[in-house]
Amino acid sequence: MTGVHSLKGEHLQLAYDQRTVVADLSVVIPPGRVTAIVGANACGKSTLLRGLARLLKPKVGTVYLDGRDIHRTPTKEVATRLGLLPQTPASPEGITVADLVARGRYPHQSLFRQWTPTDERAVASAMSATEILDLAARPVDELSGGQRQRVWIAMALAQDTEIMLLDEPTTFLDLAHQVEILDLLTDLNRQEGRTIVLVLHDLNHACRYSHHLIAMREGTIVAQGPPPAVVTCDLVQEVFGLRCRVSPDPVSHTPMVIPIGRHLNASAGGPAFDPAQTPASPLEQRS
Amino acid sequence: MTRGNPRAIVRARVIVSSVRSSTRIRQLRVGLALALGLAVTFSVSVSIGDFSIPLLDVVPAMLGFGDEGSVFVVHELRLPRALAGTLVGLAFGLSGAIFQSVARNSLASPDILGITAGASAAAVLAILAGASFAALAFSAFGGALVLSVAIYVLAYKRGVSSYRFVLVGIGLSSMAVALTSYLITRADIYEAAEANVWMIGSLNAVGWETIRPVAIVLGLLASLALILVGRLRVLQLNDDMAKGLGVGVERSRLSLLLVAVALVAVGTAASGPIAFVAFLAPPIARRLARAPLSLVPAALVGALIVLLADMVGRRAFAPTEIPVGIFTGLCGAPYFLWLLARANRKELAK
Numbered sequence: 001m002t003g004v005h006s007l008k009g010e011h012l013q014l015a016y017d018q019r020t021v022v023a024d025l026s027v028v029i030p031p032g033r034v035t036a037i038v039g040a041n042a043c044g045k046s047t048l049l050r051g052l053a054r055l056l057k058p059k060v061g062t063v064y065l066d067g068r069d070i071h072r073t074p075t076k077e078v079a080t081r082l083g084l085l086p087q088t089p090a091s092p093e094g095i096t097v098a099d100l101v102a103r104g105r106y107p108h109q110s111l112f113r114q115w116t117p118t119d120e121r122a123v124a125s126a127m128s129a130t131e132i133l134d135l136a137a138r139p140v141d142e143l144s145g146g147q148r149q150r151v152w153i154a155m156a157l158a159q160d161t162e163i164m165l166l167d168e169p170t171t172f173l174d175l176a177h178q179v180e181i182l183d184l185l186t187d188l189n190r191q192e193g194r195t196i197v198l199v200l201h202d203l204n205h206a207c208r209y210s211h212h213l214i215a216m217r218e219g220t221i222v223a224q225g226p227p228p229a230v231v232t233c234d235l236v237q238e239v240f241g242l243r244c245r246v247s248p249d250p251v252s253h254t255p256m257v258i259p260i261g262r263h264l265n266a267s268a269g270g271p272a273f274d275p276a277q278t279p280a281s282p283l284e285q286r287s
Numbered sequence: 288m289t290r291g292n293p294r295a296i297v298r299a300r301v302i303v304s305s306v307r308s309s310t311r312i313r314q315l316r317v318g319l320a321l322a323l324g325l326a327v328t329f330s331v332s333v334s335i336g337d338f339s340i341p342l343l344d345v346v347p348a349m350l351g352f353g354d355e356g357s358v359f360v361v362h363e364l365r366l367p368r369a370l371a372g373t374l375v376g377l378a379f380g381l382s383g384a385i386f387q388s389v390a391r392n393s394l395a396s397p398d399i400l401g402i403t404a405g406a407s408a409a410a411v412l413a414i415l416a417g418a419s420f421a422a423l424a425f426s427a428f429g430g431a432l433v434l435s436v437a438i439y440v441l442a443y444k445r446g447v448s449s450y451r452f453v454l455v456g457i458g459l460s461s462m463a464v465a466l467t468s469y470l471i472t473r474a475d476i477y478e479a480a481e482a483n484v485w486m487i488g489s490l491n492a493v494g495w496e497t498i499r500p501v502a503i504v505l506g507l508l509a510s511l512a513l514i515l516v517g518r519l520r521v522l523q524l525n526d527d528m529a530k531g532l533g534v535g536v537e538r539s540r541l542s543l544l545l546v547a548v549a550l551v552a553v554g555t556a557a558s559g560p561i562a563f564v565a566f567l568a569p570p571i572a573r574r575l576a577r578a579p580l581s582l583v584p585a586a587l588v589g590a591l592i593v594l595l596a597d598m599v600g601r602r603a604f605a606p607t608e609i610p611v612g613i614f615t616g617l618c619g620a621p622y623f624l625w626l627l628a629r630a631n632r633k634e635l636a637k
Contacts, residue, residue: 050527053530053531054530055527055530055531074533075530075533075534075535076533076534077533078533079531079532079533080533083531084527084528084531085531086525086527086528086531088525089524089525089527089528090391090524090525090528091524092388092391092523092524092579092580093573093579094573094577094578094579095578095579096306096310098302098303098306098307098310099306099307099310099578099579102303102307103520103521103524103532104532106517106520106521106532106533106534107532107533109517111514111517120300120303120304121296121300123303124296124299124300124302124303125296125299127299127302127303128295128296128298128299133298133299133302136302136303136306137306137309159532
């Protein structure tokens with residue numbers, strides 16, 4: 001697998017019933033790379049992902065998977081090449097972790113080919129990569145939010161597709177598990193050349209873990225490209241309406257966005273806020 | 288996948304396969320135990336009655352061996368009745384399991400939603416018109432279909448797992464019951480009495496001429512259900528995930544519901560609407576098999592419920608017979624209330 005599959009949308013208009021969320025948007029997902037879609041709440045990033053994943057049929061425009069209209073390709077065939085983790089997955093009552101992850105193999109099975117060693121290997125390696133083997137026999141309803149999220153990711157991994165679309169895969173996870181999941185996706189990308197598209201809330205994670213960043217506002221793409229070239233104070237102001245400073249991440253050297261907020265003075269070029277010189281936090285001083 | 292070291296993957300495969308096979312084995316055991324229980328109940332049901340036949344003579348009598356009296360009673364009276372109960376129970380149990388899984392809601396069974404009531408109204412119309420069994424069955428299917436479409440149109444708004452769905456079903460169900468009552472008031476007294484007994488659900492009048500077609504149609508529908516079960520398993524997740532995994536959600540849901548509606552119609556046509564079997568059997572089966580989807584156990588539990596209720600109905604106040612639907616109704620109603628209360632609490636907690 002070396003990113004041979006291609007995914008792009010042309011002149012997409014995406015709408016729920018009468019409410020148009022994305023008016024006219026074209027996008028090319030770079031194959032074999034990690035792409036992060038960022039933007040404020042309700043900017044249409046999840047809608048775009050749903051459109052690309054064929055969950056939402058565009059009113060106008062076409063999504064192409066490998067050059068072919070995704071809505072004209074048999075959906076089960078699409079599912080062997082393109083996998084998806086939606087924002088709010090749900091599990092049937094009483095299902096065990098191993099059984100749920102195994103359901104990710106559906107697109108590879110048929111009436112006469114039910115469960116093969118390949119299926120078993122895919123499920124096993126997905127579960128070991130997400131470290132949920134110890135939970136294998138547990139009912140999914142009994143797990144914590146973070147454990148459950150890892151089960152969902154394992155299910156998406158078990159589907160074993162070259163393109164993976166993930167809608168906020170790090171929600172419900174603590175910081176350590178967030179980083180773990182993003183590292184895991186990086187491994188998949190580096191070792192197997194998979195194309196990964198993430199909707200992320202955390203701009204710094206997006207900068208750190210993506211090759212290609214798509215910033216959206218009100219249903220349009222405001223900027224896209226490699227994070228170092230794209231992420232600036234002005235962009236963050238435009239996309240999130242947030243004052244911030246951007247400085248190099250001391251570890252990854254990618255852009256690091258530091259929000260300013262209302263309570264701190266960040267006169268450009270002025271001395272940085274130094275907790276050692278201040279007896280109490282500025283928030284306490286105000287009260 | 289190339290990730291991870293080979294030894295870890297081998298260990299992982301062992302864990303996955305052992306967990307999956309233990310689930311399988313439990314399901315197989317539950318299925319076998321239920322089948323055995325059904326066979327025993329079936330034999331007891333054939334054995335007891337005004338003319339009692341020793342349990343050991345039942346199987347030979349079914350095959351035509353033994354004294355003439357026993358063979359006659361078994362062949363002409365008891366066997367058709369027990370077979371009808373089994374078939375109808377299988378149909379209701381399977382139908383309920385499909386409905387509840389597609390809707391992802393344990394309240395969404397054909398009897399609660401009024402689909403059975405729709406089938407009955409149409410079937411009563413056919414009875415009053417003096418129609419043949421085939422016409423009655425098709426009429427029941429038509430009635431069930433009309434009711435289902437009405438629910439879909441009135442209640443379907445982005446998913447079906449809500450109170451709205453159940454409330455609309457209960458409303459439509461009352462309308463169908465009202466229509467049935469109206470039809471009966473217009474009929475003459477003999478036809479009305481016949482329709483009334485049928486409506487409570489009774490295995491009394493079922494003969495061989497009904498059993499053969501019911502068995503054939505049930506076999507066909509059950510095979511269709513087994514072909515669709517893979518899709519149903521994925522549909523149980525949610526619509527987005529099912530689409531992502533490559534299931535044509537609308538089309539699969541429609542085919543599954545058609546099969547389930549046809550199952551209800553066949554069962555209802557044969558015996559009348561036996562209350563709460565489709566509603567009760569699937570959750571009992573799920574609890575026994577400890578699996579989220581258990582179609583075969585649900586069908587077996589359905590058959591067991593009908594046979595047991597029929598036996599109690601026949602013998603509890605002998606020689607007066609009480610229709611099977613009364614007992615299933617008595618057992619089902621408290622569970623229904625409990626489930627409503629629980630769903631209500633959950634909704635309030637949100």
